[in-house]
Amino acid sequence: MPIRPCAGRQIRYRIGLGGIGCLFLGLIISAVPAFSRAAAPDLILDSLNIRQEGVVSFSILFLGTESRADFAESHFLVGQTDNEAFRLYADVDSIQQVRFNAFTLTAYLVNEKAPSRTAYKFQATGNPTGSFEDTPVRVTFHVKNGSANSTGTILMPVYNATKFDLLQVSKQDQPAYVSVSGATQMEFQLGNPADSLPVSITDVAINGNCAKCWNQLSSSVAQKSSLQIEPGTNASLPLLLSPNSIPALLQGALLLKPDAPHDTLSITLTYHAVPGGAEKKQTIAAGVRFGPGLFGLALALCGGIALGLTARYLLTDKLGNENEPALHAILSALVLGLIAECVGILVTSYGNSKLVLFGMDVDPRQLFPAFVLAVFVSGGAAVVSRITAFFGKAK
Amino acid sequence: MNCFLRGRLLQRWKLWRPCRLLLALGLALQPGNGADSPRLRRPAMMDSNGSGSDLFVVDASANLHAFHVKQNALVEYRQMSLPADFAASDMTYLLSGSQESFLIAGTLSRRGAVALFSLDGKSLQTWSLRNICSGIDFGAATHVAYVATSDSNEIYRLEMKSPKLTFVTQVDDAAKLGPLAFDEVRQEIYVADVAAGRIYKYSIAAKASTTLVTGLSAPTALSFDPDSDRLYIADPGRRGIFTIDTRSSKPVLTGFAAGQMQSPSGMALLSQNRVAVADYGADSVLVFSNKGSLLFRFSAPN
Numbered sequence: 001m002p003i004r005p006c007a008g009r010q011i012r013y014r015i016g017l018g019g020i021g022c023l024f025l026g027l028i029i030s031a032v033p034a035f036s037r038a039a040a041p042d043l044i045l046d047s048l049n050i051r052q053e054g055v056v057s058f059s060i061l062f063l064g065t066e067s068r069a070d071f072a073e074s075h076f077l078v079g080q081t082d083n084e085a086f087r088l089y090a091d092v093d094s095i096q097q098v099r100f101n102a103f104t105l106t107a108y109l110v111n112e113k114a115p116s117r118t119a120y121k122f123q124a125t126g127n128p129t130g131s132f133e134d135t136p137v138r139v140t141f142h143v144k145n146g147s148a149n150s151t152g153t154i155l156m157p158v159y160n161a162t163k164f165d166l167l168q169v170s171k172q173d174q175p176a177y178v179s180v181s182g183a184t185q186m187e188f189q190l191g192n193p194a195d196s197l198p199v200s201i202t203d204v205a206i207n208g209n210c211a212k213c214w215n216q217l218s219s220s221v222a223q224k225s226s227l228q229i230e231p232g233t234n235a236s237l238p239l240l241l242s243p244n245s246i247p248a249l250l251q252g253a254l255l256l257k258p259d260a261p262h263d264t265l266s267i268t269l270t271y272h273a274v275p276g277g278a279e280k281k282q283t284i285a286a287g288v289r290f291g292p293g294l295f296g297l298a299l300a301l302c303g304g305i306a307l308g309l310t311a312r313y314l315l316t317d318k319l320g321n322e323n324e325p326a327l328h329a330i331l332s333a334l335v336l337g338l339i340a341e342c343v344g345i346l347v348t349s350y351g352n353s354k355l356v357l358f359g360m361d362v363d364p365r366q367l368f369p370a371f372v373l374a375v376f377v378s379g380g381a382a383v384v385s386r387i388t389a390f391f392g393k394a395k
Numbered sequence: 396m397n398c399f400l401r402g403r404l405l406q407r408w409k410l411w412r413p414c415r416l417l418l419a420l421g422l423a424l425q426p427g428n429g430a431d432s433p434r435l436r437r438p439a440m441m442d443s444n445g446s447g448s449d450l451f452v453v454d455a456s457a458n459l460h461a462f463h464v465k466q467n468a469l470v471e472y473r474q475m476s477l478p479a480d481f482a483a484s485d486m487t488y489l490l491s492g493s494q495e496s497f498l499i500a501g502t503l504s505r506r507g508a509v510a511l512f513s514l515d516g517k518s519l520q521t522w523s524l525r526n527i528c529s530g531i532d533f534g535a536a537t538h539v540a541y542v543a544t545s546d547s548n549e550i551y552r553l554e555m556k557s558p559k560l561t562f563v564t565q566v567d568d569a570a571k572l573g574p575l576a577f578d579e580v581r582q583e584i585y586v587a588d589v590a591a592g593r594i595y596k597y598s599i600a601a602k603a604s605t606t607l608v609t610g611l612s613a614p615t616a617l618s619f620d621p622d623s624d625r626l627y628i629a630d631p632g633r634r635g636i637f638t639i640d641t642r643s644s645k646p647v648l649t650g651f652a653a654g655q656m657q658s659p660s661g662m663a664l665l666s667q668n669r670v671a672v673a674d675y676g677a678d679s680v681l682v683f684s685n686k687g688s689l690l691f692r693f694s695a696p697n
Contacts, residue, residue, distance in 0.1 A: 061611070098631045099573065281456075
């Protein structure tokens with residue numbers, strides 16, 4: 001049956017209307033994110049147990065697509081599915097710590113077998129629980145693309161903002177010696193355990209218990225000159241300590257025991273795991289003992305020798321032995337005093353020996369012990385026996 | 396001769412005495428190390444006073460900075476430090492009589508706690524909880540605060556005169572509850588799920604919670620504007636601020652501000668319909684109009 005021209009126009013008109021409708025429908029579908037999302041593969045990151053110390057779970061949010069193929073190795077961590085169909089690129093620069101102990105990062109999923117280089121952009125949020133330290137781990141991921149499932153792994157960092165004290169600090173055997181005659185460079189050994197992330201120290205704040213004892217307490221480590229410690233290695237933290245001479249000497253004058261600190265420094269380190277770890281603080285206590293420096297020690301030695309010789313002269317009417325010229329006696333006292341001081345410093349600093357004066361364990365690097373040592377050496381037996389007798393009576 | 400020498404010595408001693416005095420004064424007046432007040436770094440959370448003329452910011456080092464909000468600037472007028480063993484999660488301003496104070500939720504010695512601090516840093520009262528307190532908001536008219544916990548996903552009611560918190564509900568679907576906002580007029584609580592990227596609404600009258608909106612990455616701050624019934628949401632994962640109309644039957648997440656911030660962490664509503672945002676990553680505070688245009692940015696000078 002021939003189609004009537006009028007009916008033909010009607011069909012063409014209906015087809016035309018239908019075409020426009022389909023076009024609109026297509027436009028609407030492509031504009032609504034829910035429909036366009038249906039075309040994107042689903043990405044799932046598995047929860048994982050970190051050394052039986054905690055768990056990290058992930059939530060994934062699809063953000064859209066980007067046409068890109070540039071994923072520089074220096075800025076992206078790469079993982080691949082076992083069937084080599086998909087590659088996952090985690091953007092290292094996008095890692096950020098957020099409140100409530102969570103971290104986020106941007107990841108791109110690329111279909112290696114697709115002709116176009118469309119990257120599916122996802123935002124991953126990591127939620128740690130437990131007490132593990134920031135560490136790199138191999139995370140299993142799944143890609144669901146229609147009916148096909150692919151599985152792969154990616155080595156990426158996970159963080160736990162509630163875990164503090166990531167740095168290992170070597171225990172201080174004895175207080176550090178700080179000369180009051182100038183600035184002293186002190187180095188602190190810090191370690192970063194193996195199987196962790198590199199740690200970057202960005203700020204060092206130092207405070208002394210005796211605030212007036214110090215002119216300057218500083219470190220060259222700062223935001224722009226940070227100190228990075230790689231996993232499984234140690235590094236020295238440089239400190240510059242400049243004491244205020246008179247208050248520092250007064251602070252140490254009455255503490256004769258060589259292992260008792262004259263002041264304790266609180267060194268607060270601000271650091272974070274690299275890349276993208278939460279900023280953490282760790283406070284280290286360091287004991288210091290103030291010393292007079294070479295010039296002060298020499299003065300104390302000379303003063304002690306002068307007093308010892310004077311006392312010897314007053315007690316025996318002689319400066320030295322029988323028929324010994326005065327100059328020889330003075331020079332002998334100087335040399336002997338110097339030797340006694342040097343031996344005292346050497347054996348107490350580098351050996352297990354102690355210098356004991358009147359039953360008191362003393363530090364020969366301090367003014368008063370050096371002075372007394374010089375008095376005894378230059379005064380000789382007469383002075384020593386007189387002082388011993390005096391203390392014996394006093395007891 | 397002796398007399399002359401003695402005179403010279405005495406003269407020198409007299410000259411030396413004021414010098415010694417000056418030396419002693421110099422020693423006594425030396426500033427202690429670390430005496431400088433800390434500048435604003437890593438702003439983490441914030442709230443404003445009732446009128447929105449003052450802004451209070453807590454940074455990652457647990458220092459509270461108080462600002463007067465000017466037309467185009469923030470002027471810092473006070474700082475205080477929170478106790479070292481108090482880890483703050485969220486804060487809310489409250490005015491009781493004429494005394495300004497803060498309720499800060501967090502953990503104290505690894506236990507959940509809500510602490511009331513005066514503006515000068517004195518701890519006035521502490522409420523303890525077994526769970527980690529994550530979000531808090533205060534109703535000025537009813538004098539009641541609501542507290543969310545992140546490990547048990549519960550909401551508690553805190554009455555200022557009561558020594559204990561009262562259990563309100565548990566949000567079963569939630570993964571990790573974070574910040575909380577309280578609509579005092581409608582008696583509704585909005586609470587964010589940081590892990591799942593959702594916002595829940597809990598009706599106190601109906602005793603029921605519903606999922607208000609999904610599709611967020613890690614919502615870390617909420618502010619409810621009772622004038623417009625809009626809920627402002629800070630999402631550092633998506634690096635932006637979003638709003639939803641809470642009265643809508645099907646609320647839709649709408650972009651409010653994005654692109655200008657690295658890591659929006661805290662938020663507060665200010666006077667003249669302005670919104671302040673703490674940008675944790677950029678060490679700054681941004682102030683927006685209620686249309687989402689950036690009015691000014693505050694960064695503490697180096």
